[in-house]
Amino acid sequence: MRLPNWMWDKLAADPAHWIQKLISLSTDTLWRTGWMYARVQDYLTLSCNGNLMLASPWQPAIGNKHQILFITPIAVACSSTANFSVKGLNIAQPTTKLLCVFGGKYLIQEATEKLLDDTKMQRGPQCLTFSCSFPSTSGRGFIEVQFLCRYVCSHFPLLTLQNSCFLFQVEDHDQSSLSFPFVVAEEDVCSEIRTLEHLLNLVSFDDTLVEKNDLLASRDRALNFLHEFGWFLQRSHIRATSETPKDCTEGFPAARFRWLLSFAVDREFCAVIKKLLDTLFQGGVDLDVQSTVEFVLKQDLVFVAVNKRSKPLIDFLLTYTTSSAPMDGTESAAPAQFLFTPDIAGPSDITPLHIAATYSDTAGVLDALTDDPQQLGIKAWKNARDATGLTPEDYARKRGHESYIEMVQNKIDSRLPKAHxxxxxxxxxxxxxxxxxxxxxxxxxxxxxxxxxxxxxxxxxxxxxxxxxxxxxxxxxxxxxFLSTRPAVLSLVAIAAVCVCVGLIMQGPPHIGGMRGPFRWNSLRSGPK
Known part of the structure; x- marks a missing residue:
């Protein structure tokens, strides 16, 4: 079911009225045939062949608190067999069943008491273990505990014996839930998602912890990621395997995809980011921009990775290619080889290299930025200028990061050919x-x-x-x-020439008409006779 938030609020306030209205307005035999057990948080209804038989607050058979605290694993590889462990409070009862749901089918339907080693009632957490094999498809599954109240068990005993009852359950997906999601995907994706298990384990939470609220908030975010990412994979699989996907006529919302991408980047889940980007370029997301490339580049993933000082994330982004998918969703579009580059300009023409050059502990990040396959990083080190005309090398020099300058210069000398x-x-x-x-x-x-x-x-x-x-x-x-760029030399040469000419005139015997004998300057007398 998909309803607006205000309708979910009305459904929670008066479930019996809305369940009856849903049955009466629906023409689908799913809602009007057989038994239907519906639980909306702490309220349950029971109908048979379209007639409402029971509407009552939820009253568990034993105890006053029933919940699934934790399951492992939370991510399972495709075409594999997983050994699940389910921990919870009062989940092993005579009237409870454990269900493993995936792909619209029940893979496991077992009584919880058969899965519990110790059949005695326990006050503490109980643990159920079972094995389940999964197909080669990816998507989202659920571990559920089907719990019938004492009134239902006593007045409708056939429900505990037959499997014909349709379960309709609305959960708030918090720590009081009796269902827990898991993801089925590739092994590298699952290995990253399984790192969230410590955040989801309510057993390890102590009520005396001061930061309990922060831990619960982190748990809610991780649980929401499991729901959203699993549903995203399931929709993508349906679109890829069906010629006319009736269940996925609308694309995945762009805002929810941004949240998934942001969560994966924050956790440095490189395999999850690759899965998200590959699926994005295959279509299925309602973009709010014209092209897929523009949508991805607006997320500023390289800048985020630099600010996080994440060298593995930068290595992945600079080597990620879109060769397997069209750039704008059309078959004729030419795919780009490398989507992310270290010289991409942001506000004020600042590049990731400028940012890395300002930090004092980003030698590894700067090393990754200058190791891109296209060698754009070392080329931009001295040439990419911001709005003020400064290069990344200028940034590093102003902050005294001589080691950065030396490291990049060694790469330039060893990799780039010299100019001629x-x-x-x-x-x-x-x-x-x-x-x-x-x-x-x-x-x-x-x-x-x-x-x-x-x-x-x-x-x-x-x-x-x-x-x-x-x-x-x-x-x-x-x-x-020598002659054009030395004016002082020319002046000295001219003075020397004049001196030589004067000397020659003084020493030479000039001819003077009307005089006998040779005339010499030194024979002249001065003064009165």
Whole structure:
């Protein structure tokens, strides 16, 4: 059943009226044929062939508190046999049955007393154990304890002997519930989910603990994750195996999917995140944006992983590909190879590298960001600039993280090829043609500071034509540089030339007309005669 919240409130306030109305309005034989036992929290009803036979508060046969405290395991691998252990209070009674429900079928229907080693009544928690085999499908299952009240057992004894009674049970999924969910999925997914078992174990909770409320809140979140993730897998399986899935005409709500993804990221469940993303790209989620890629990138998973200082999560995200699924739900769309990159820009053009460079304990995170398969991290280290023009290297230098700078620089020196200028020289040595080759890149982080081409290998021995041009080029370059870039030298040369000319004039014998003999400057006399 799926009802609005206000209808669930009315159903809990007056179950008999609404159950009778449900039976009378329904045309399905499921509700109008045979026995139906319905329990809404602490109230039960019993109907037969569409007629309401009993409406009474729930009165357990023995004791005043019945609940399932904990089950293990909470996640089971597909196509496997699981050994379940169910712990609870007053769950082994003469009129109780344990049911294992999965895929719309009862895999186990056994009396609880047969599953209990000690048949004597116990005041403390009781433990039931049983084995159950599961198919190759994934989804959500339930361990339930079917409990009939003393009045029902005494006035309708056939219900305890026949299996024809339909059980309708509405639970609030808190610690008073008589049903407990479990997930059936791949083994790597189950191994991560089973780490939540310590949060779900009410047996370990002490009433004297100061943080009991926090523990119960964490337990409710973990229990809600089991319900939501299991239901998500079950819907996905139905859509994948049915040509016209009648039960899943509507997609999974985007808000609930975001909550599942956020919970998995918070717990660093890499296998669960992969399962969620793979299923998302296969369709079945009602997106509130145009494309699936846009929806995923808006979650800022790389930034969240960096803020959590989670190196395993960063390693998974940077290597995750969508090659097995279309990008926007259409068959003709080309899938992207790598969805998450370390140079993705956030607010103010800040990248995950900028954030990692500011923290003092993120050497492993920065190492993971600069180890991506496309080598975008080490390229963006000196080229990705925020709104103020600062690079991740500038961030690290301002905060004194010299070890970060040295680590990334070693990667740059060992992995990135060195830049060089490509020169084209004709066969004649009189003309040269210099051309710069610019690589067209989609991102500015792939461009070097001098717009030069990066080659894999640089030959140390130039070809013959280059060796012929090298002396002339070197001479011209040196001469031009010497004369054009040294104005003081030119001034000294001019003064020296003037001095030389004056000296030659002073020492040379000039010819003066009208005079005999050679004229010499030193023969002149000065002063009065």
């Amino acid at each position: 200028v490509s020169v084209t020289i004709s066969s004649t040595t009189s003309t040269t043609d210099f051309t710069e080759k610019h690589a067209s890149q989609s991102k500015t982080t792939d461009q070097t500071a001098f717009d030069v081409e990066k080659g894999q290998q640089i030959s140390t021995k130039p070809p013959l034509s280059c060796r012929q041009c090298l002396p002339e080029l070197a001479y011209r370059h040196h001469l031009n540089r």
